Amino acid sequence: MMNKLSEPIVVDWRFLFGAGVIMVLALWFSKKARTVTKTEVNLARQGEGIERFDSSVASRQLVRRAVSFSKFMRRITPHQVTEFVENRFKPIPEEERDTASFDLIRASVNLTVAALLISLGTSLKLPLSTTYVTFMVAMGTSLADRAWGRESAVYRITGVLTVISGWFITAFVAFTVSALVAFGLMYGGIYGVIGAILLVIIMFIQFARVHNKREKNAEMEEPGFVTNEHDLIVNCTNEIKSSVENTMKIYKGLLDGLFNEDRKGLMKLYKIADEFHGKSKRRRAYEVLPAIQRLNPESLDTAQYYVQVTDYFYEISISLRYMTESAFNFIDNNH
Structure with a gap:
């Protein structure tokens, strides 16, 4: 039986064609595939916006080292060379920019370099992930194109490290689960097959629910381009409409939870208030300044009202989180 593994394997072309069709349809219609693309474009975009990832110790250390190395290179590089390089990175005037994440030149470079690397790896029969290659090429071109500034570098690097570590963790989990499934099929027989099928169906439904909920929350937090x-x-x-609705919902739930001594309800309400606070904090930190910078000088009065509204709701979110936390602790301690 082991000798069969050394013999060439002939596969019916219809199976290969069907697998290719399924892969294309999955890439085109899958929401998770669109989420992966959205994450890649968000990390590689040119310009300001809300960052999806927070900073981390590793990203801050990398940025500090990179800034120090950049300062060192500036000191030893002739001024004429520095000026020549700087002239190559002159940004497009504000009035000529569009809402695209990056221009067609970088898109062409991403497509060409990724295709060349994938073709090279395939010709050398190397095991590679096309998604990983495409992602790293996009990150490399965005770094070379100065899409990562000092304001966004720590968040982008955290995102890259998160995605890469997620791939390695996924590989380890897949390896472990494959071993468990193999043992189950070997010793469980037909019952193991039925159990594995049921487990796959349950996990598929559960993951789909979690992903849809996450996508819905992300769409609600997605700001309009100002x-x-x-x-x-x-x-x-x-x-204002969304924040007032959340405020009334949290406050009403807080009173009901206190009067009814609903511990689980208050704990759930505290999580909602904490999410509301995080959303208000991210908007206050990352959205206000870029929005104001894109306005005309004649709209400064409107910008002032916008800053005040954002700050007021941020303060409200702090109060709501503190109130729900205190109420939960009060009921949790059986007072």
Whole structure:
């Protein structure tokens, strides 16, 4: 039986064609595939915006080392060379920019370099992940294109490290689960097959629910792109409406939980208040300044109101989180 493994394997072309069709359809219609693409584009985008990842110790250390190395290179590099390089990175004027994450030149470089690397690895019969290669090429071109500034570098690097570590963790988990499934099929027989199928169905449904919920929350937090005063007013109005609804929901639930001594309800309410606080904090930290910078000088009064509204709701979120935490601790301690 082991000798069969050394013989060439002939596969019916219809199976290969069917597998290719399924892969193409999955890449085109899968929400998870779109999420992966969205994460890659978000980390490689040119310009400001809300960062999806927080900073970490590793990213801060890497940025410090990179800044120190950059200063050292500037000291030893002739001024003429520095000026020549700087002239190659002149940004496009504000009025000529669009809402795209990056220009067609970088997109062409991403496509060409990724295709060449994948073709080279395939010709050498190397085990590689096309998604990993495409992602790392996109990160490399964004770094070379100065898409990562000092304001966003720590968050982008954290995102890259998170994605890479996620791939390695996924590989380890897949290896472990494959071993467990193999043992189950070997010793369980038909019962092991039925159990594995049921487990796959349950996990598929559960993961789909979690992913849909995560996508729904992300869409609710996704801000509108502000380019003028009208967009700012619309965005601010939507934020006020959403924040007032969340505030009333949390406050009403807080009173009901206290009167009914609902410990589980208060714990769930505290998580909602904490998410509301995190959303308000991220908007206050990452969204306000880029939105104001894109406005005309004539819209400064509107920008001031926008800053005040954002700051007020941030303070409200702090109060709500403190109130729900105190109420939960009060009931949790059986007072």
